[in-house]
Amino acid sequence: MKVIHLISGGDSGGAKTHVLSLLQNLSRTIDVTMVCFLEGPFAQEARELDIRTEVYPGRNVLHTLRLLQKKIRTEGYDLIHCHGARGNMMGAMLRRSTGLPVVTTVHSDYRLDYLGRPFSRISYGTVNTIALRFLDYRIGVSDAMVDLLISRGFDPDKLFAIYNGIDFTLPPPAMDRTAYYRSVGLNADDDSVVVGIAARLNPVKDIATLIRGFARAHASCPNLRLLIAGDGEQRAMLEGLARDLGVAPFVCFAGWISDTNTFYQSIDINTLTSLSETFPYALTEGARACLPTVSSRVGGVPYLIDHGVNGLLFSPGDADELARHLITLARDPVQRQHLGCRLRQKGVEEYSLESTVRRQLEIYQIVLRRKDRRGTVGRRDGALVCGAYGRGNAGDDAILEAIVRELRQIDPDLPVWVLSRRPDETRMTYRVNSIYTFGFPKFLRRMGRTRLYINGGGSLMQDVTSRRSLWFYLFTISAAKKLGNRVLMYGCGIGPIHYPSNRRLCARVLERNVDMITLRDTHSLTELEDMGINHPEVLLSSDPTVILPAARPEVIDGMLESRGLDPKGRYIGFTLRPWPGYEEKAELFGRAADYAWETYGLTPVFLPIEKRLDVGACQKAAAHMKAPHYIFEDTGASDHTIGLFARMQVVVSMRLHALVFSAGQGVPLVGVVYDQKISSFLNYIGQDLFTDLNDVTYEGLCAHIDAAVKRIGDTEFLSGGVDRLRQVERRNSQAAEKLLRLGR
Incomplete structure (x- = not known):
């Protein structure tokens, strides 16, 4: 592979470090010219x-362009990689004339690159803004x-993230802590907890907030x-601030x-107080030295630091929040x-130099693979x-994550809409x-260009919560088929559909327009049979979310610790939701949670699936409790949510996906049935501890909790049904793969 990098040559700071470090290491694997x-x-x-470097000086853009065209053609490059405004401008002009894919790395916010330099902002800034739109792919130097x-x-399909990696090998310090403190003039002893920062002393780094905190x-x-390691125009002001606050000594x-x-091996707490950042080296350098870090929540920082898990975050400029974090760490x-x-x-x-180089090579391979793909897939792709996405429901979000993950496994370059x-x-x-x-015009136009339409997962074919939603999903299925797509219903639940007219409409649309249906439970299969649907190929599978993994144990440890919960504690999880009849039963759930605490020492933890609705339902139950408990306002990403359920000894749930997540982690279940899908799922995996919401009693809940506690550790009983679910879940992706292949 031969790659030519285009850059102005006047770069400094993080961009310079990133490019030189990357090219030095890339050149050991591929042919690189800068x-x-x-x-x-x-x-x-x-x-x-030892980076092969050539300089094409001069202001004659067309002359430079001709030289580059000749070089690229005669030397047989595979790809053009640009950096900065001048590189992007040249890349945009070379893209069409060379036919090569052009990639750019965006090192900073291009709209802010020339602040304070109005002429450069109008000229170079405008050129760069336009050129970025004409390149094939863009690499951001952080997820932020x-x-x-x-x-x-x-286009998200044409964006990649890469990080400023460093070598995590930690060389020994030049001197011990005490000697280092003397060398820099810090008044500290063995009992001191030293907070440190390495940064320029300018307004964007907001060292004033650090001193106040x-x-x-x-x-x-x-x-x-x-x-404080660093210098800059604010030094005198900051020294004065320390004196005014009485902490100068x-x-x-x-x-x-x-x-x-x-420096990093001599301090105890690393800090970053910037008002704006992309992804600072100061954090990874501190990480290399195993330093706990307190940072402002800016730019790419939250992608490295999970608050409470591997560091602490505060709002930019909030000295009080920063102070609380420093006190917490100083005392612990x-x-x-x-x-x-x-x-x-x-x-x-994730952020080592080796991972950065691997990631860059992976990006190049993806770009070249996609170039070859254009000639094989045809006009439609x-x-x-x-599905019910963008509504804040953790279960639906997990379904989408699972579907996208499986589509990427089938075809990593498949465009997904x-x-x-939201x-x-x-x-x-x-x-x-x-x-x-x-957005009917937009999605109908997109249907005319895609090969596969996926309806699902979840219970979309039902008229209990809304008849209009059923009509909408049936319309999209019909439209997708008419516009040339293969149609797949993916890991679906069917029903209940109560209205006879809706049952007839659903049967007619699915019979005529759907190619394959994969179902997540046996009850749904019975519903299809009752409606007389015979034409689509129907497979019994399972909910797509059973494939999703839990977050790493240390991540969940941190989530629990940050909320004052013992990572090694014993917990019973409750997931409750508002539903007709729930308010009359809320007290019973609270009393049952007390029973679990008093009888088995299980601390009740309330875990919402749809936080907008579930937190309030949990609060109503908790209002009747005496036992210590905790209500999560938000369980975070899917892997965090699954990891939290994995820490429960028993889970009592009205929500299907709380049961799915818990079952997948081998946790004993107690289901509360407000909808047929709950009992269908539990029957499907061979679990028998459930009762209808209308029939819930305190004695019944306690009896189910007793039975579930007896199953703790019974891996043979708990894992058998789930293992089967994971095996049959593959039928979802196999169906998608089959239809994608047929759609070519």
């Missing part, structure tokens, strides 16, 4: 790193940068010290330091150790997925193209 448009320290440093590009309308924390923890301004390795050396070790582990796995109530949020979360659910 072309700069001006001579200077950048090009010279690249040559010293990719999110920014998605929010500005760039430190001063408030120091009042409660006098052993705290602050070491405990704050050291070390100035610029060259030995960052010893065990938590400091846990957060630091988890951060290093994540850093090694991709899949359109329609999703109908969603298309912007769906684009960000799943990195797929998304159309507003009721």
Whole structure:
């Protein structure tokens, strides 16, 4: 593989470090050439790193363009990789004339690159903004940068994320902590907890908030010290602020330091207080030294730091929140150790230099593979997925995640489109193209270009909650078929459909327009048979979410610890939802939760699936409780949610996906049936502890909890049905693969 990189040559800071480090390591695997448009320290440093570097100076753009065209054609490059405004401009002009795919790395927010330089902003900034739209693919130097590009309308299918990786090998420090403190002038001893930051002393780094937060924390923890490594235009102001707040004797301004390795190994808490960042090296350097980190919640920071799991986050500029975090860590050396070790582990796995190089090579391979694909798939390509998405329901979100995951496994380059109530949020979360659910002109036009239409999963074919939703889904199925798609109903539940007219309409539409149906339970199969649906190929499968994994144990440990819950504690989970008749039963759930605590020592934890509705239902039950308990306001991403259910000894649930998640983790279940799908699922996996909501009694709930507790650890009983579910779930993706193949 031969790749030519185009860059101005005047770059500095993180962009310079990223490009030089990346190209130095890439050149050991592939053929890399860097072309700069001006001579200077950048090009010279690249040559010293043995990066093949050429300089094409001069302001004659057309002359430079002709030289590049000739070089690319005669030397047989496979791909053009651009950096910055001048590189992007050249890449946009070379794209058509060379026929090569053109990739650019977006190192910063292109709209802010020339702030304070009005002429450059109008000229270079405008050229760059236009050129970015004409390139084939864009690489953001963090997931946050990719999110920014998605929010500005760039195609998620043509965006990639990469991080500024570092070598996580930790060399020994040049001196011990005590000697280092003396060398920089910090007044600290063995009992001190040293907070540190390495940053430029300018407004965007907001060191003033750090000093204010430190001063408030120091009042409660006098052993705290602050070491600031860096210099800049705000130094005098910041020194004055430390004096005014009375903490000057405990704050050291070390100035610029060259030995960052010893700095990070000498402090106890790493901090970042920036108002804006992409993905700072200071965090990964701190992670390399196993440092617990307190950072402002900006840019790509939350992608590295999971709050409470491997670090602590605060709102930019909030000195009080920062102070609370510093006090927490100053008083708890065990938590400091846990957060630091988890951060290093994540850093090694995802943000090392090796992972950055692997990721860049993977991106190149994807781009070249997609170039070859254009000539094989024809005019139509991709899949359109329609379901109850973008409504804040963790179960539906998990279904979409599972479907997208399985489609990517079938064909990693398949364009995926999703109908969603919140298309912007769906684009960000799943990195797929998304159309507003009721944007009829847009999704009908897209149906004319895709090969596969997926309806599902979940219980979309029902008229209990809404007849109009049933009519809508039937319309989209009919339209997709008429517009040339293969149609698949994916891991669906069917029914209940009560109205005879709706049953006739559903039977007619599915019979005429659906190619295959995969069902998640046997009751749904009976419903199809009762409606006389015979034409589509029907397979009994299972809910797609059974394939989703739980988050790593240390992540769930951190989620529990950050909420004051013991990661090794024993818990009973409750997932409740509002439904006609629930309010009369809420007290019984609260009393049953008390019973579990008093009888078995199980702390009740309430876990919502649809937080907009479920948290209120949980609060109504908890209002009748005496036992200690905790209500999660939000369980987070699908893997976090599944991981939390995995920590329960028993789960009592009205929600189907709480039962699915728990069953998949081998947790004993107690189901409360408000809909046929609950009992159908439990029967399907051989579980018998459930009762109808209308029949719930305190004695009955307690008896079910007794029986479920006896099953704790009975892996043979609990895993048999779930193992079968996972095996038959493959039929969902096999059906999609079959129809995609036929649709070519």
